[in-house]
Amino acid sequence: PPRLLGAKYDLLLQGGRVIDPSQRLDRVMDIAISGGRIADLRRNIPAADAAEVVDVRGKLVTPGLIDIHSHVQDPAMPPAHCLSTGVIAQLDAGSRGADNVGDLVEIARSAPNRARILLNLARRGLGGAEGELLNFENADVAAARRAIEANRDVIIGIKARLSRTVAGDRDLDAVRRAH
Numbered sequence: 562p563p564r565l566l567g568a569k570y571d572l573l574l575q576g577g578r579v580i581d582p583s584q585r586l587d588r589v590m591d592i593a594i595s596g597g598r599i600a601d602l603r604r605n606i607p608a609a610d611a612a613e614v615v616d617v618r619g620k621l622v623t624p625g626l627i628d629i630h631s632h633v634q635d636p637a638m639p640p641a642h643c644l645s646t647g648v649i650a651q652l653d654a655g656s657r658g659a660d661n662v663g664d665l666v667e668i669a670r671s672a673p674n675r676a677r678i679l680l681n682l683a684r685r686g687l688g689g690a691e692g693e694l695l696n697f698e699n700a701d702v703a704a705a706r707r708a709i710e711a712n713r714d715v716i717i718g719i720k721a722r723l724s725r726t727v728a729g730d731r732d733l734d735a736v737r738r739a740h
Contacts, residue, residue: 570600570601571595572594572613573613574615575616576618577621578620578622579623580622625648627649627652630654631651633672634653640669643674650676651674652677652678654720655687655722657687658686662708678712678715679718679719680718681722682694682735682738683722694727694731697728702738721738
């Protein structure tokens with residue numbers, strides 16, 4: 562329950578393991594928040610100074626995390642779930658290609674965290690009945706360009722998987738095309 566209306570801080574996170582690489586921090590501390598910003602960071606901030614206190618002992622407290630390899634359409638880990646675990650930004654690592662990226666675009670645009678997409682160079686994306694880039698005609702640069710231009714707000718790059726089972730011996734050709 563809220564404490565004092567005139568409290569010094571809006572929220573106090575007490576006793577969590579604070580990890581902040583930018584400050585070279587990794588220790589148990591308290592974090593006081595006022596107006597949506599960190600106002601104090603030290604041990605033993607008095608609970609009486611805060612309108613609300615949350616005991617975070619045994620928990621990690623970190624700046625927001627960025628997942629650079631996700632699949633935003635995965636029903637077990639949608640963006641809202643990822644946000645609830647501290648992931649403030651995520652990148653779909655090439656799940657879809659130019660022919661079927663629409664569902665990912667809608668997920669990314671409506672995500673509560675920042676979600677962005679790497680467009681798979683293969684027109685249908687991962688797997689695909691045509692075997693991704695084993696049939697190299699699937700590496701359609703013009704189709705990829707159209708999909709990117711239509712969705713520049715969420716598609717930020719190209720993904721080209723280059724293993725033998727995906728691209729055969731055309732791996733360098735795929736890189737050249739993706740460029």
